[in-house]
Amino acid sequence: MGKKLKLVFSALILGLCFCVLLCTVLLPKAPLRGNETAVPAPRIMLGGKLNTAFLDELTDWYAQRFAFRSEAITMDSLVLSGVFRTSNTNEVIVGKDGWLYYSSTADDYCNEQRLTDREIGNIAITLSLLEEAAITQNARFIFVPAPNKSTVYPEYMPDSYKVLPREGDLERLYTALDRENVTHTTLSSLFAASDEILYHKTDSHWNNLGAAMASHEILQLLGLKCEDLSAQPYTLREDFPGDLAAMLYPAISVPESQQVFDLSGLTESGASEDVLYETACETGTGTLYCWRDSFGNALSPLLAVNFREALFSRAAAVDLTAAAEINAGFVIWEIAERNIGNITLSAPVFEAPVREMELPADRTDTAVTASVSGADGLLRVSGSFDPASVDAGSRIYAVIGGTVFEATPAGGNDGSFTLFLPENASPDSLSLILTESEIPVLTAPIQLSPAE
Secondary structure (H helix, E strand, O other), X not given: OHHHHHHHHHHHHHHHHHHHHHHHHHOOOOOOOOOOOOOOOOOOEEOOEEOOOHHHHHHHXXXXXXXXXXXXXXXXXXXXXXXXXXXXXXXXEEOHHHOEEEHHHHHHHOOOOOOOHHHHHHHHHHHHHHHHHHHHOOOEEEEEEEOOHHHHOXXXXXXXXXXXXXXXXXXXXXXXXXXOOOOEOOHHHHHHOOOOOOEOOOOOOEOHHHHHHHHHHHHHHOOOOOOOHHHOOOEEEXXXXXXXXXXXXXXXXXXXXXXXXXXXXXXXXOOOOOOEEEEEEOOOOOEEEEEOOOOHHHHHHHHHOOOOEEEEEOOOOOEHHHHHHOOOOEEEXXXXXXXXXXXXXXXXXXXXXXXXXXXXXXXXXXXXXXXXXXXXXXXXXXXXXXXXXXXXXXXEEEEEOOEEEEEEOOOOOOOEEEEEEEOOOOOOEEEEEEEEOOEEEEOOOEEOEEOO
16 A cells, blocks of 8 residues: 555655746746846857856756745745745845845945945045046036945844944945045935835835935935925825835736826936836926946935936946036935945946156055046946055055146956046056055056056
């Protein structure tokens, strides 16, 4: 009898697997889970040779596409979140009272200080140079770090996440920005003082009410008189799909309420989620150029209604030449708190400022590498040096052809620098002025090589 039961059980399992495989072939492909990236189809041959990883790739590909996948994930998530208050994906944290959080914000919540003092200082210097360049173009600039949801609503985070008794990266950056006189928002304290719910429970972003409050603060700091939409009547719709809920429960709809404000007079070209989103408003004033990330989906239209013309970009780098092309009188850089470290990776595009200064008498043996390449009407000079002996707050100056330019401390790993020169410049060699033990030092000159 035991042997027959085993045979029946095995047959049922095999039959179930066959049914799922058959449905996978016949039924429409299962949708991806939230922000999931599609796994490419495996290939038996690669470069004329047998692909030895084919079976592993096939497993990953099938695991993302098998029939009833969304239903299985949803059932598993409902049990884990409802009974055990935990998540079946490492991308989502299940908090208290139905609140969900993006896992990539956990380090910020715990004050892990992912950024070094040098990186914090480099970000502040980069933004100060960007604001100086914007002012040179007769534009007002403001930097807008959008707080993580766990920064504004820590009370719903699981108790298992322990907060270290020290400042987090955002607070450290606020201090550095104040030191460098960078115009910026401190939305974390503004939001914390509000009695309203400003973020979605099942999404990683602020809701429209939070975006409206952020918009009003930004416009005030830019010196613009505007209506505070967050204090105005709005329509409430119950159809907002949270991105975190979509990761946990892909087979069911978990809509949230969303505030809808009257933005009459706003003309849009495309949607606010697009890489480039252009708007016009007859009652607005001036022209806006705004670089933004996903927090800008809700923020952009609320800002746009205050400007005659506006361009919102999700391109890889902030580009002040694009702002100049539309004669922008206002420049905004919005970025999520969890991504502020990315500012060191891609230098914003603007002509490097010339500095009047004498070359230091002291020399250093710090090794420098650099290259030059074209960059949309400008020349990009980029390179790196050994930062081990350089002060954390050191500014970086490049001596090219007897002229001293200030370089942006961004463009890659620690020790990277970037500067943009007019296209007709002919840089052939470069020296750096750095600060070591609070003493300015000069590196040996090197030849500039074309970028590979």
